[in-house]
Amino acid sequence: MKTLVWVEHDNTSVKDATLAVVTAASQLGEVHLVVAGSGCAAVADEAAKIAGVGKVHLADSPAYENALAENVAPLIVELMGHHDAFVAPATSNGKNIAPRVAALLDVVQVSEILSVESANTFTRPIYAGNAIATVQAPAGKLVLTVRGTAFVKAERTGGNGTVEAVGGAGDAGLSSFVGAEISKSERPELTSAKIIVSGGRALQNSENFHTLIEPLADKLGAGVGASRAAVDAGYVPNDYQVGQTGKIVAPEIYIAVGISGAIQHLAGMKDSKVIIAINKDEDAPIFQVADVGLVGDLFKIVPELTGKL
Amino acid sequence: MKVLVPVKRVIDYNVKPRVKMDGTGVDLANVKMSMNPFDEIAVEEAIRLKEKGVATEIIAVSIGVQKAQETLRTALAMGADRAILVLTEDDAEPLAVAKILKGIVDEEQPGLVILGKQAIDDDSNQTGQMLAALLGRPQGTFASKVEVAGDTVTVTREVDGGLETVALKTPAIVTTDLRLNEPRYASLPNIMKAKSKPLANKTPADYGVDTAPRLKTLKVEEPAKRQAGVKVADVDELIGKLKVLGVVA
Incomplete structure (x- = not known):
């Protein structure tokens, strides 16, 4: 199986959230990545070094700078022409983009998987984690989001992936980014803090x-x-x-x-x-x-x- | 402009879900059911848009069993104008729900669809995004602020790093996060009035949608339980524990 993993980044470096997803995807098959952003070639080079990574698809365009789902989803759908599973972290970006991709592919999405039981069977939390469901996806392409805390992080070094530029349709003309108030802190990020x-x-x-x-x-x-x-x-x-x-x-x-x-x-x-x-x-x-x-x-x-x- | 608000009947927020002994799911027999809390926020936001003169009509829709009618009556009592119940015994998945909603959007042509970011039963967080995809329209997910001006809706989103603002061309889909508003309680006169508001009955077939689940649930289990540990008497003892754990030298 060929998987396509969404690389979480800030156009400068690969975020930790990506690493657990690489581990989850590697349990399904070959791991390819997609880096969508603007001026983010360095991110793709960094991502190519993650252990176990094959091809890195780099989509570098102002349209992808802020990961707007309207612009990014068609790009993923295009890449899914030659991949079997789209695997994204359950981050705000992953949660925003993955269902849009799934609907365009006309497949169901399995959200926040906790484990890969087999190529089509996963566990996931329901009812605020008060129950754990084991679910089996039908034949066809898979769309998954991954709970980062449930998988060990892949090593940031040791990989030898190749970066390949891809185009994509660019700006869908439906939405635009206005601004962000991102909290600045010297402290460790919650999702990766020890x-x-x-x-x-x-x-x-x-x-x-x-x-x-x-x-x-x-x-x-x-x-x-x-x-x-x-x-x-x-x-x-x-x-x-x-x-x-x-x-x-x-x-x-x-x-x-x-x-x-x-x-x-x-x-x-x-x-x-x-x-x-x-x-x-x-x-x-x-x-x-x-x-x-x-x-x-x-x-x-x-x-x-x-x-x- | 019309605003469409999909609402889901789910286990009440205050009830602790119990997994069935046979591992087929969560026991919902004789359990209090209510409107999904995120959908309540969606209904409230639609009402506020109507109070501001932005929305002209609010249509609530629910896809589910006959009893989902009660959830729709709650939405009507809060201030929705009319309701549509799409009756199905299936546990409709987000993709099927999004397809039915697309059918309703095609008929009703709302300027905005506002819905909860996730339901507290299956915790999927998919329906709004899927609807936006099927309609080829923009999505403002996890909204903490919504402003409509002309044919643009500006949505402030709660994202991992803080807040992010996007501008969307209407018609657009907005999904609500916790801090968008605090939903009102329906007053008794409004509950009475809601009983006579129009409620249309439909089926998934009316929209050409099959709601049979595609995902197969093999089993549902309780999560591994954590054991309660020890209580310490004071700060010094706590620091002793932290030393054992290697947190402090």
Whole structure:
């Protein structure tokens, strides 16, 4: 089987999200990549070095700069003429583009796969991760998105792929990019951080997030996350949200501060290797999944912890 | 302009789903069902567009069993003008739903279709994008802000790195994220009034669509359970644990 993997990038470098997808695709067959962007030749060269990668299709055009689904999907459909499976990360780009590709190919999509059981059988979470379904796709082309935390990352080196330029139809004339407010942070990205410190509604306000959660995270070299309640209350921006409808994370260590542990939040972090919970309510559901729990007032505990580390 | 709002009847947000003993699915017998929360946000957004004078008519549509009529009545009670129920006993997949919706869009010619970004049962996150593809129209997914001016709809999207704004030519498809709005509750007089609003009954065959699932579900299982660990008494003990785990030296 020949697979076509969507390379997640920022027109400068390959993002980590790509690497787990390469692993998933390699379980299906040959791994080819598509790099769609603008001025992104360096991304294609970098992608070609990922272990196990064959051909890298480079579509370099201003029309692909911001990965608008209306422009990118026809390009993928064209490349799918000689590939059997389109495999994308379950990132906001992957989720935006893959279903558009699937519908144009008239095939069903299997979303957020957790494992490849065979060439047409996959497991995936349903009901916010409260159930795991094993599903079998019909004969024909496959369109999959991959949950990044469920597969090991392919090595960034050791590959010897070849880069081939492709054209594509360019601008579909349906949509245009206006702008972005991308959070700038020196801290590790949530989906690739080894340690994450997350805060919940108990933090009470944005100020406390800055003065309590962030210093602890910085002491540990950790990424900063939040529960949906904290995001909805405006303590932190939306891209901090960990949960079924936010980011799915699985760091080595996840420290939940003042997070009660709603199903929705647990769905986004319960695959973390070690979970540490700090909460004043000893009956909070978060303690049912935590490896280490400390019951008490976060306003006392967190500064003490940060101070002693 | 008309706004079409597809809504799905799903397990209520507050109910913990239980996997059936025989591994065929999730037990929905005698379980409270409600409108998919993301679709509620879609209905609310359509109503706000009507209140601003942008939308002229709101059509709610649901594809599912007879009881999905209740979900449509909820949409009507919130403020939708009329409803279409496309009756099927099949668990229609996103692609089939998108094909039926395309048939309805072709008939009704709405300027906007607003729908939830995903349903909380199958968590597919596909239908809006697929509908946009089938119609050859633009898509503004995971919207946290929607503004219509002339024949352009400007959508702010919640993306991995933060927010992104795109401008789409109408007709366009918008899928809602959590923070687009807070849906209203239907008032009692409006619930009564909704009972007399028009609701048309259709079938997938009316749109030439076969809703038989293409994906075969082999089994449904509970996820591996995490064991609760230990509680520590104080910060020093916590740091001791962190040392054992190698987090701190």
